[in-house]
Amino acid sequence: MINENTTYKNKKNPPKSDYTDARKTVICIRDVYKSFGDNHVLNGFDMKLHEGENLVVMGKSGSGKSVMIKCLVGLMSPDSGYIEVMGKEIATLDRQTLDELRSDIGFLFQGSALYDSMTVRENLEFPMRRHKEKLGVVQDTTPLVMEALENVGLAHTIDLMPAELSGGMKRRIALARTLILKPKIILYDEPTSGLDPITAKEIIELMRSIQKKYGTSSLIITHDVDCARVISERMILLVDGINYAEGSYAELSASTDPKVDAFFKK
Amino acid sequence: MVGRIKQFFIQIGELSYFAGRFFKEIFFPPFEFKELLRQCYQMGNRSLVLVGVTGFIIGLVMTLQSRPTLIQFGAVSWMPNMTGISIVREIGPVITALICAGRIASGIGAELGSMRVTEQIDAMEVSGTNPFKYLVVTRILATTLMLPLLVVFGDLVALYGSALVENLKGDVSFQLYFNTVFDALSFGDIVPATIKSFFFGFVIGLVGCYKGYYSKKGTAGVGVAANTAVVMASLLVFVVDFIAVFVSDIFYEL
Numbered sequence: 001m002i003n004e005n006t007t008y009k010n011k012k013n014p015p016k017s018d019y020t021d022a023r024k025t026v027i028c029i030r031d032v033y034k035s036f037g038d039n040h041v042l043n044g045f046d047m048k049l050h051e052g053e054n055l056v057v058m059g060k061s062g063s064g065k066s067v068m069i070k071c072l073v074g075l076m077s078p079d080s081g082y083i084e085v086m087g088k089e090i091a092t093l094d095r096q097t098l099d100e101l102r103s104d105i106g107f108l109f110q111g112s113a114l115y116d117s118m119t120v121r122e123n124l125e126f127p128m129r130r131h132k133e134k135l136g137v138v139q140d141t142t143p144l145v146m147e148a149l150e151n152v153g154l155a156h157t158i159d160l161m162p163a164e165l166s167g168g169m170k171r172r173i174a175l176a177r178t179l180i181l182k183p184k185i186i187l188y189d190e191p192t193s194g195l196d197p198i199t200a201k202e203i204i205e206l207m208r209s210i211q212k213k214y215g216t217s218s219l220i221i222t223h224d225v226d227c228a229r230v231i232s233e234r235m236i237l238l239v240d241g242i243n244y245a246e247g248s249y250a251e252l253s254a255s256t257d258p259k260v261d262a263f264f265k266k
Numbered sequence: 267m268v269g270r271i272k273q274f275f276i277q278i279g280e281l282s283y284f285a286g287r288f289f290k291e292i293f294f295p296p297f298e299f300k301e302l303l304r305q306c307y308q309m310g311n312r313s314l315v316l317v318g319v320t321g322f323i324i325g326l327v328m329t330l331q332s333r334p335t336l337i338q339f340g341a342v343s344w345m346p347n348m349t350g351i352s353i354v355r356e357i358g359p360v361i362t363a364l365i366c367a368g369r370i371a372s373g374i375g376a377e378l379g380s381m382r383v384t385e386q387i388d389a390m391e392v393s394g395t396n397p398f399k400y401l402v403v404t405r406i407l408a409t410t411l412m413l414p415l416l417v418v419f420g421d422l423v424a425l426y427g428s429a430l431v432e433n434l435k436g437d438v439s440f441q442l443y444f445n446t447v448f449d450a451l452s453f454g455d456i457v458p459a460t461i462k463s464f465f466f467g468f469v470i471g472l473v474g475c476y477k478g479y480y481s482k483k484g485t486a487g488v489g490v491a492a493n494t495a496v497v498m499a500s501l502l503v504f505v506v507d508f509i510a511v512f513v514s515d516i517f518y519e520l
Contacts, residue, residue, distance in 0.1 A: 070388070073392050075388050075391060075392065095396075099394040100394075102392055102393070102394050103394055105392070107389070107392045109385045109388065109389055110385070111384050111385060113384055113385040113386050113388065113389040114386075115381075115386055115389075115390075116380070116381075116384075116386070117377075126390075126393060126395070127393035127394065127395075129395060130296075130393075130394040130395060131394060177393075181393075
């Protein structure tokens with residue numbers, strides 16, 4: 001199960017993903033490096049996410065999971081390496097093309113990242129401002145907002161402020177906000193962190209039902225083994241900045257490699 | 267010591283780059299008019315009471331303090347001229363700018379700082395909205411446009427405070443007081459003061475946004491951003507004032 005951790009010597013001609021193939025690769029990361037001063041966070045990380053797949057990336061705190069996911073949407077730039085999302089290389093995109101691509105990517109932030117000064121309705125309407133044509137919305141955005149809120153079971157909170165919501169509710173509203181642009185890929189950054197076990201379970205169920213309903217591809221960054229067990233089709237362990245191990249939950253949890261085993265020890 | 271000097275110049279460089287980005291973004295669509303109006307309301311309307319009360323007290327105190335000395339020299343009839351010119355030229359703009367540096371720059375620094383550390387700015391970016399345009403351009407424009415209006419309002423209230431003292435203590439009617447004030451004021455007193463108010467507003471918005479937008483180190487960083495925004499904005503108000511007086515000296519005989 002342990003990967004070869006391939007190092008691509010020829011960085012000028014990075015390998016292209018098989019986006020046009022039958023089993024589409026929607027995200028392709030090759031040989032990505034990222035450092036903050038002397039702290040080398042990503043040391044040649046490789047990864048692929050296929051269409052309709054639930055992929056979990058696990059790693060210790062500070063192992064570079066969030067950095068990797070931010071590089072995917074252009075919030076951070078890698079020092080070197082190749083990142084392709086839906087057939088487009090992120091590093092070569094201009095602002096407008098990147099924004100268009102981002103409308104196909106939902107991002108659930110670790111702390112929900114709801115806009116404090118806006119109501120729930122305004123929070124959900126905000127991403128639609130620049131993408132009304134894509135959604136076919138002319139004036140009234142209420143039906144779309146209601147649909148997204150009903151998906152997460154919180155239609156009654158439409159006029160509340162984020163400060164009036166619990167942690168679990170905020171996470172669900174944030175999920176509704178990521179869904180409003182009908183993304184093809186959803187990136188989850190620690191979706192269950194800071195939540196009690198029951199609420200965490202509700203969020204995981206919600207993520208599964210959304211995946212089933214919309215057929216989205218999901219990349220879930222977590223250190224929660226229970227979350228990974230329930231939701232993952234495939235898992236990647238991010239250790240020392242590389243794709244250390246890859247496989248299903250059952251395969252990885254049965255591994256005798258000490259670094260892999262450390263994740264699954266109770 | 268060398269490190270601090272280096273850090274100072276790095277900050278100046280970053281602030282200049284930030285200002286450059288503002289001018290680059292301001293002329294290209296999309297324009298966030300709704301957010302601009304909201305910010306104008308937040309910064310203008312919500313600062314009226316504070317500016318009004320401060321201006322009133324400044325006018326009142328200034329007249330009360332200088333009255334005995336002017337009486338001593340038999341120059342009490344010069345009171346409206348003196349207070350009018352000093353308030354319109356210098357005290358009104360600078361005091362109003364300092365109040366706004368305290369209220370607005372710290373508010374912007376804290377708001378944007380908390381948005382940064384809670385990833386709200388990243389969320390905006392990911393949703394396809396340019397956060398610089400939405401958050402920074404609108405706020406800097408709002409402070410630039412609102413500060414001159416607040417200065418005019420503050421000046422008028424300060425003059426009213428001064429007129430009230432003269433009316434109660436010296437039996438000078440309000441009409442006579444204001445007639446004397448406006449007779450004493452010339453074009454060269456009002457125009458430079460108004461122009462420099464725009465620059466005061468610009469630096470207050472710029473520093474507040476810069477400190478908040480690049481806030482780091484979690485919630486502690488939000489406090490630091492708010493605090494340093496006030497300090498830096500206040501300092502820059504005096505620097506801008508010095509430059510403005512120096513420049514206006516070239517065009518108008520002081």
